[in-house]
Amino acid sequence: xxxxxxxxxxxxxxxxxxxxxxxxxxxxxxxxxxxxxxxxxxxxxxxxxxxxxxxxxxxxxxxxxxxxxxxxxxxxxxxxxxxxxxxxxxxxxxxxxxxxxxxxxxxxxxxxxxxxxxxxxxxxxxxxxxxxxxxxxxxxxxxxxxxxxxxxxxxxxxxxxxxxxxxxxxxxxxxxxxxxxxxxxxxxxxxxxxxxxxxxxxxxxxxxxxxxxxxxxxxxxxxxxxxxxxxxxxxxxxxxxxxxxxxxxxxxxxxxxxxxxxxxxxxxxxxxxxxxxxxxxxxxxxxxxxxx
Amino acid sequence: xxxxxxxxxxxxxxxxxxxxxxxxxxxxxxxxxxxxxxxxxxxxxxxxxxxxxxxxxxxxxxxxxxxxxxxxxxxxxxxxxxxxxxxxxxxxxxxxxxxxxxxxxxxxxxxxxxxxxxxxxxxxxxxxxxxxxxxxxxxxxxxxxxxxxxxxxxxxxxxxxxxxxxxxxxxxxxxxxxxxxxxxxxxxxxxxxxxxxxxxxxxxxxxxxxxxxxxxxxxxxxxxxxxxxxxxxxxxxxxxxxxxxxxxxxxxxxxxxxxxxxxxxxxxxxxxxxxxxxxxxxxxxxxxxxxxxxxxxxxxxxxxxxxxxxxxxxxxx
Numbered sequence: 001x002x003x004x005x006x007x008x009x010x011x012x013x014x015x016x017x018x019x020x021x022x023x024x025x026x027x028x029x030x031x032x033x034x035x036x037x038x039x040x041x042x043x044x045x046x047x048x049x050x051x052x053x054x055x056x057x058x059x060x061x062x063x064x065x066x067x068x069x070x071x072x073x074x075x076x077x078x079x080x081x082x083x084x085x086x087x088x089x090x091x092x093x094x095x096x097x098x099x100x101x102x103x104x105x106x107x108x109x110x111x112x113x114x115x116x117x118x119x120x121x122x123x124x125x126x127x128x129x130x131x132x133x134x135x136x137x138x139x140x141x142x143x144x145x146x147x148x149x150x151x152x153x154x155x156x157x158x159x160x161x162x163x164x165x166x167x168x169x170x171x172x173x174x175x176x177x178x179x180x181x182x183x184x185x186x187x188x189x190x191x192x193x194x195x196x197x198x199x200x201x202x203x204x205x206x207x208x209x210x211x212x213x214x215x216x217x218x219x220x221x222x223x224x225x226x227x228x229x230x231x232x233x234x235x236x237x238x239x240x241x242x243x244x245x246x247x248x249x250x251x252x253x254x255x256x257x258x259x260x261x262x263x264x265x266x267x268x269x270x271x272x273x274x275x276x277x278x279x280x281x282x283x284x285x286x287x288x289x290x291x292x
Numbered sequence: 293x294x295x296x297x298x299x300x301x302x303x304x305x306x307x308x309x310x311x312x313x314x315x316x317x318x319x320x321x322x323x324x325x326x327x328x329x330x331x332x333x334x335x336x337x338x339x340x341x342x343x344x345x346x347x348x349x350x351x352x353x354x355x356x357x358x359x360x361x362x363x364x365x366x367x368x369x370x371x372x373x374x375x376x377x378x379x380x381x382x383x384x385x386x387x388x389x390x391x392x393x394x395x396x397x398x399x400x401x402x403x404x405x406x407x408x409x410x411x412x413x414x415x416x417x418x419x420x421x422x423x424x425x426x427x428x429x430x431x432x433x434x435x436x437x438x439x440x441x442x443x444x445x446x447x448x449x450x451x452x453x454x455x456x457x458x459x460x461x462x463x464x465x466x467x468x469x470x471x472x473x474x475x476x477x478x479x480x481x482x483x484x485x486x487x488x489x490x491x492x493x494x495x496x497x498x499x500x501x502x503x504x505x506x507x508x509x510x511x512x513x514x515x516x517x518x519x520x521x522x523x524x525x526x527x528x529x530x531x532x533x534x535x536x537x538x539x540x541x542x543x544x545x546x547x548x549x550x551x552x553x554x555x556x557x558x559x560x561x562x563x564x565x566x567x568x569x570x571x572x573x574x575x576x577x578x579x580x581x582x583x584x585x586x587x588x589x590x591x592x593x594x595x596x597x598x599x600x601x602x603x604x605x606x607x608x609x
Contacts, residue, residue, distance in 0.1 A: 134310030137589050141548030146581045149569040150318040226435045230551050233437055234566065249438060253555075260445040267438025275433035282429070 024287035031283030034276035041273060045092030054083035056090040056243045065259040076262040078248065079255050080241075084262060088269055091243040094155070095270070098237060098244070099225035102159050106166035107217045113167070114174020115209065119182055119201050129175060135168040144227055148236040158237040162227055166220055173216045177209045184208075211288060219281040222274040229270045245270050297597045304593050311589060312364065315582040316357050319574050369579035374571045379579035383561060387546075387583065389459060390553070390560030392467055393484060394545040396477050401485030402538055405492025409534075410527075412493065413500025424493060431490025440483040440555040447479060454478055457557040480556040484549070488541035495537045499530040532603035539595030543588045 015023070025031050044051065054073075059080035066077040075084040117128040135143065147161035181187065182205075190204045229246030231237040238244040240251065245266040252263035344350050351359075363369075369379035405428075412424035448456035460466075460473045467473060503509065503526050512522050550562030557563065561580055568576035 130306065131310070133307055134314060137307050137311050137592070138314070138585050139544045139547030139588050141544070141550065142581060142584055142588075145550055145565065145569070146315075146318055146577075147321075149565070149577055150322045150574075152323060222433055226433075229435060230437060233551065234554060235570065249441065253441065256441065256445055256449055260449050264438065264442050264445060267435055267441065270435045270438060271433065274435065275429065278429055278433045 021284075021287050025283055028283045028287065031280050031287075034280045034283070037272060038276050038280070041092055041269070042096065044089050045096060048086075048090050048093065051089065053086035053089060056082060056086040057241055058082060065255055065262065067259060068261060068265075075265060076259065078252060078262070084265060087243040087248060088245075088265060091245050091248060091266065091269065094238055094242055094244040095225070095229060095246065096273070098155055098158055098162075098232070099228040099273070100221055102162035102166055102228065103217055103221050103224045105159070105163040106170050106220075107213070109163070110167045110170025111174045111206075111210070111213055114171040114176075114213070115178050115201050115205065117171070118175045118178025119197065119205065121182075125175070128171070132168040132171050135164065136172070140165045140169075140223070141227065141230070144231065145234070145236070148231050153236050153239060155238055158228060158231045161231070162224055165227070166224065169220065170213060170217060174209060174213050177212050178205065181205055181208050215281060215285050215288060218277060218284060221277040222281070225270060225274045225277070296600050300593060300596055300600075304589060308586070308589055309361075311585050312361055312582065313357065315578055315585065316360055318578050318581065320353070322574065364582065369582065370575035372568075372576040373573045374567070374576070379576050380583075382564065382576065383580050383583045386559065386561045386564040386580075387587075389467060389558065390546055390549050390562065393477065393480055393549065393553075393558060393560060394542060396481035397484035397545055398488065398538070398542055400481060401488035401541070402492060404485070405489045406496055406534070408489070408493040409496025410500055410530075412497040413504065414523075416497075416501055416504075421497075425497065428490040428493035428497070431486040431493070433490075434486060436483055436486060437551040437555050439486060440479065440552055443479045443483060444555070459559050480552055480558050483552050483555070484545055488538070488545065491541060492534070492537060496530060496534055499533055500526060503529045532599050535602070536595050536599045539591060539598070543591040546591075547584045547588050 059078075059082045061081060063073070063077055064079060064081040066073050066081075068074070068076045070076060073083055073085070075088065078084055078087060113128055113132075117125045138146070144161050144165045147164055148158055151157040151161065187200060187204055190200050195204070228237060229244070229249070232244050232246030233250045235247075235250065238247045240247065248266040249263075249270075252266070256263045349356070367380055369383070371377065372379055372382055375382070408424040408427060412421045412428075415421050444456045447454045455476050456479075459476050460468075509522060509525070512525060546561075548562075549558075549560055550565050552558065553560045553562035554566050561584055565577065565580045565584075567573070568580060
């Protein structure tokens, strides 16, 4: 091998894996539009008190169910005369909280369980994975409703039940990714150099398994948003008078003969968040697939 | 093959016991004394004690589970508190309506999903592909209970073409396959079909793409096969996975029908579950979930065995 070949081998400005993925996702138009829409919804929910909106709790019997485009009520009013625009924006706070936190919780718990099951193997793996199989044997909607129904209505109970629904799915992915990485040379090297199991899992394996699990989890946010709002829609999540998209759909259902399109508005928000997360997850998956 | 089926069935036994255990525990994670659920509000202390013994709530949990499981295996899921009728009879009556809905939705969702998936996979990266994948992603992202409301708004409220709720002209009477009844089925079936449609489109598109990029397709074309004949080979290769996904989707439609049945007041297992939750009818809640979950486990088992049977590539030694 000659000198120039040796010098040319590692380009000095070679980008890391994540930098490359980042550049690819930024160039993807669909993903960026989704990021923009999600940012808009997140920020308006977060900054709602500073947006000079009407009071989302203040109703009035004389201005119930105004149509979309009524002066002062751009998106109309609900069945108790509350301003829909304010309720939709404030509604983002609870809806996003109960929709996204189960995935974050399940991501942490499931990654940990999957990493342990995949790395330790043996009877630990059997114990964890067979328990997971039992929860996996329920259709997710049924499991969420069974647990919520038994625990009773409430935000915490709804988050707990959805977390229980998603932990098995994430654990399965984490376990299979970990098993694939476990016998790679660098793990062997770490073991040979005397690192203990905890250090190997934390320092050497976590970074290598997190990517695929993360992409999988982003795809679950869409399902989680729909299910969380669905639990509230059934009356198992948020309680009135809190503004929350699923609960708003539920209480406005009685108004579909009076003012149908105002009644449908909260669903548009759920749909928008859900489809943006789905498209973003697809974009992320293809951006991480560097081979193509 | 037979030995695979047998092993798969043996493997399902611990899952079935686990699922039963989860259902059993549902009553015990409920806040408060599980007895409250079966007790009239004005019950005396003596009656409470009597019922506690009768239901076995005074025994240790594992013993209770064993007794409960034994009764469940013999078809005794207890009685509904609201109606006093046996839970199993109530559930089975409701499930038949859910099956009707799921079959109608499967016919719509599976055929559209297959069509869109094959077309999108065949004409990858063309405008046809873009339209099909957009429909698919909308299908998997839409909150279906909201879609149900929107369909009711368009076809019942605005156009007045189809009924908004119920399962027949006489409310929730016996189902019949005539137009008077099918009118009630159309909107809930379309609503139920969008998620399986989206998932099957995405799966079949990916499958078709994978198969078309394999060498044997090149060989078939080089051999001089017409494109329709090549298509038959693609179909045959995609069938086992596609069928497995469809089987699972059918299970999800049967078990996850509560939201749509609530929107349309469709008198199936989901609506039964809904009323069980809000009347705090715990035996009914537990029984319905047990039956639906068992359906799902058994369907999964059948799908697995069927897939192994029709796919000669799967040699599961």
